[in-house]
Amino acid sequence: METATINNNFKSEEYFINMGPQHPATHGVLRLLLTIDGEIIKKVEPDLGYIHRSIEKMCERDSYQQIVHLTDRMDYLSSHINNEAVCLAVENALELEVPERVKVIRTIIDELTRISSHTLWWGVMGMDVGALTSYFYGFRDREMINDIFEETCGARLTMNYNIPGGLMQDIHPNFVKRVKEFIAHFKTKLPEYDKLLTGNIIFQKRTKGVGVLSKEDAIAYGASGPVARGSGYSCDVRKHHPYSALDKVSFNEALHTEGDSYARYLVRIQEMWESVSIIEQLIDNIPEGDFKVATNAVIKLPKGEYYQKVETARGELGVYIISTGGKNPHRMKFRSPGLSNLSLLNHITVGGKIGDLVATMATIDIVVPDIDR
């Protein structure tokens, strides 16, 4: 009888708790409504809208040159790739052929952006599972890329370096030298990442077998990028629909089949190696030529619908333009990778612990302004 009383006193009860909107582990202003039983998660509902700026509506007001700078502010960690998506969509609509030099420079900066995004993710990932050192090491290597961007593009994060028809200005004379320095530096640092975190027993225990996503579910939820590739779904836009200079380079698509947090981690580490290899193939032979082709001061797209997708550091970004022939788009839609990837958070974290939720969210690598445009 006495045992029964004790059990009754410690009767577990489902309750509801807010995580965010101001929470370091949610990487921005994301609010998660958690229904939990003790420490076991029963339900995760993301609540969006805290950083909604109606970018899609603002695009209907702006000219095509002006739209580009708004995309900096969606996924700010891969801003150059976002800019490129809009520029490629406009160039395809205008049937404009940009010079080879532009294509190569765009691809190099794309891959630098991807490395920069992944190093930040690596640092934050370590911090989310309790290893503070990785945070500093990740930011140290990212600093070199930011300096390259600052020298060539004029800004560290919101670069706005692309314009429809090319680039805003030519690369800085120091660009090639600095990129080579960075590649040489980064190739010695990546093995350190593995020593510090990948091989670490605590890290492996926190991530292996946690947040398992099957290939079928990844496809069903519309996952893309490293999240889907960690589940064995080959979906790299760079490989399947190459754009810019990506058809000239050879690289491997990072694929892992386990589908857990550790697989997603390994995919991103491998992607950094692949990005380094892409930059190495291109940096020595940037073709001579113009850095832009002249467009009309007022760009008017022919009437119709245009779609362009690119691979950002987070997955597939789609830009969909409906034009009625005017100088502004009639409707502009961005298919952001973050929203689809976030939608599967509930599916893969239910039944786990709160601590695992943080680790899983880190491997999904959400950027909230991208989810909530």
Added chain:
Amino acid sequence: MSYFSDIYHGIQTLLTGMGVTGKYFLNSRKGAITQQYPDNRDTLKMFERFRGEVVMPHDENNEHSCTGCQKCEIACPNGSIEIIWDRQVDPETGKKKKMIDKHIYHFGMCTQCGLCVDACPSDAIKWAPNFENAVYDRSQLTRVLNKPGSKVRAGVE
């Protein structure tokens, strides 16, 4: 038995990681990227393309090269630039010519996208690498870029 091998393996991975951090602990000066920011103001040099704020360079005769064509105003995505202009008599030719009265720059609305400087046909505005922009009141962020009494440089069309 796996209990002991787990302990051994665990300690081994921890030591591998600590080997990395220990290396940096002993060579802490090498490869440090930290800048002692407020103390290094004198030596801190920003990159020449850095987009800090828009300025209008004036020469020693208090002349600028802004013709008041308003291309920057049209190019700006968020209305940060406002140009007040009128037609004044050009003292050299005697004809009436469009000239700026005030080139107002709302820095608080500016996103540093660079489209205005890119659009300017006469290089009248450019980027200054100033990044210390904190002020006490937002009205201080609205700036008139042309200096009082300045006029357009002769020969700039």
